[in-house]
Amino acid sequence: MAEHAPEDERSWDALYEEKPRVWSGNPNPQLVAEAGSLQPGRALDLGCGEGADAVWLAERGWQVTAVDISAVALDRAARHAADRGLTDEITWVHQDLTVWTPPQEYDLISGQFFHLPQEQRDAVIRTAAAAVRPGGTLLLVGHHPDDAHAQSGHRPHLERLFRPEEMVDRLMPSADVWRVDVSEARRRPFAAEDGTEVALVDSVFRATRT
Numbered sequence: 001m002a003e004h005a006p007e008d009e010r011s012w013d014a015l016y017e018e019k020p021r022v023w024s025g026n027p028n029p030q031l032v033a034e035a036g037s038l039q040p041g042r043a044l045d046l047g048c049g050e051g052a053d054a055v056w057l058a059e060r061g062w063q064v065t066a067v068d069i070s071a072v073a074l075d076r077a078a079r080h081a082a083d084r085g086l087t088d089e090i091t092w093v094h095q096d097l098t099v100w101t102p103p104q105e106y107d108l109i110s111g112q113f114f115h116l117p118q119e120q121r122d123a124v125i126r127t128a129a130a131a132v133r134p135g136g137t138l139l140l141v142g143h144h145p146d147d148a149h150a151q152s153g154h155r156p157h158l159e160r161l162f163r164p165e166e167m168v169d170r171l172m173p174s175a176d177v178w179r180v181d182v183s184e185a186r187r188r189p190f191a192a193e194d195g196t197e198v199a200l201v202d203s204v205f206r207a208t209r210t
């Protein structure tokens with residue numbers, strides 16, 4: 001198994017081709033915690049992987065656009081959604097987030113564990129933030145730099161991790177446009193592949209565009 005998470009399209013495809021399912025198939029817990037009580041509207045999932053978050057959102061009434069650089073992941077995600085009768089509710093987009101611009105505004109933009117180099121990540125988040133409609137939510141979740149375990153086997157390089165408190169200063173120069181609702185390092189239990197339970201640390205940042 002790779003020591004580090006893949007870093008380009010070809011290696012992401014290769015990771016997804018390695019086995020029929022890479023991630024748990026469950027929605028990310030911080031998405032469930034932070035978006036569960038939001039009024040459904042249009043959502044954008046950045047780096048959607050195998051689509052569990054997009055499916056969870058669509059089942060709750062959201063119209064979802066889900067973007068990923070891996071065609072292998074997207075194909076799997078679309079089949080997963082179709083198996084659940086979700087074909088019209090989710091638009092799957094095969095794009096590199098570092099060059100893609102959202103074509104419309106969204107009520108929720110969620111980015112969960114897409115770990116890009118800092119400069120690229122900041123640019124992607126700035127572009128995404130500009131596409132949150134007034135009153136809408138930006139939710140960013142990633143492995144915290146203090147996370148010693150970070151999904152064993154798919155650990156991103158340390159310099160790709162972020163602290164939630166970095167987001168306001170570095171990514172939102174127009175701070176008056178945003179109300180920060182959550183900015184915290186959050187621990188959660190995770191069952192490692194050898195069956196032991198470890199504590200992961202997630203960076204969780206949620207803000208509302210005023």
Ligand SMILES: C[S@@+](CC[C@H](N)C(=O)[O-])C[C@H]1O[C@@H](n2cnc3c(N)ncnc32)[C@H](O)[C@@H]1O
Binds near residue numbers: 047073
């Ligand atoms: C760690 S996985 C997380 C997948 C999903 N968000 C989840 O939490 O299960 C990161 C995902 O980001 C995608 N990704 C990485 N770089 C990307 C880029 N430049 N543009 C679009 N997607 C990218 C990968 O293909 C992968 O599916």
